[in-house]
Amino acid sequence: MHxxxxxxxxxxxxxxxxxxxxxxxxGVFDVRVAESGAQAQGVLARRGAVDIAICDVLAGxxxxxxxxxxxxxxxxxxSLIILSGARRSVLDxxxxxxxQSGLPVLGVLPTPACPLALHRLxxxxxTRLDAPAQVA
Numbered sequence: 506m507h508x509x510x511x512x513x514x515x516x517x518x519x520x521x522x523x524x525x526x527x528x529x530x531x532g533v534f535d536v537r538v539a540e541s542g543a544q545a546q547g548v549l550a551r552r553g554a555v556d557i558a559i560c561d562v563l564a565g566x567x568x569x570x571x572x573x574x575x576x577x578x579x580x581x582x583x584s585l586i587i588l589s590g591a592r593r594s595v596l597d598x599x600x601x602x603x604x605q606s607g608l609p610v611l612g613v614l615p616t617p618a619c620p621l622a623l624h625r626l627x628x629x630x631x632t633r634l635d636a637p638a639q640v641a
Contacts, residue, residue, distance in 0.1 A: 509627065510535045510553075512582065514545045514560035514572065520617065524559065524588075527620045531627055542572040549581045557611060557630060558582040561589040562599045570602065577608040584609045586626055590616040 511533050515521040521538055528536050537552055539545035549555070558576055562569035576582040585608050589596055600610045612626040 508535060509533045509557065509631070510537070510555040512537045512539065512545060512548065512555040512558045512560075514539045514542065514558065514564075514569075515588075516540045516564065524618060524623075527618065527623055528627075530620070531624050533627065542568055542575075545572060546575060549576075549579075554581045554583075556583050556634075557586060557627075558584075559586045559588055561591075561616070562587055562603060563589050563591050563595065573603050573608055574606050577606040582608060584611040584630060586611050586623075587613045588616055588618055589613070 511528055513521065513524055513528070513536055515524060515538070521540070525536050525538060537548045537555065539548050545558075545560075560569055560572060562573055573585065576585070585603055587596060587600060587603065587610060589599070591599070596613045600613055603610050611630055612622075614622055614626070
């Protein structure tokens with residue numbers, strides 16, 4: 506089984522810790538953390554690309570849209586989970602914007618994230634990774 510590499514961008518220390526522990530509880534131990542887009546870019550420069558980035562593309566503390574474009578342009582994340590307290594209609598628009606950048610959206614979760622919903626997204630990603638390649 507592929508060991509997932511996850512980048513978690515969260516400016517609030519308590520939520521960062523809670524999400525990190527939730528990821529560990531679901532078998533994800535290679536968790537890279539950042540409190541801002543600039544920190545995230547530094548982490549990626551030092552440690553390389555990730556399978557999944559988790560961030561709020563609408564965060565006021567950092568420019569989430571610019572970060573997503575950076576991730577897509579440099580192929581530094583295979584997929585994105587959007588985590589936000591924004592209204593669902595706003596999140597759907599943000600998800601469409603991310604998809605247009607070329608970065609697949611694995612899912613959209615409200616803040617605070619439900620551990621079961623996060624687990625389902627991780628399981629779906631792992632299932633796709635472990636599935637045999639389709640031959641056309």
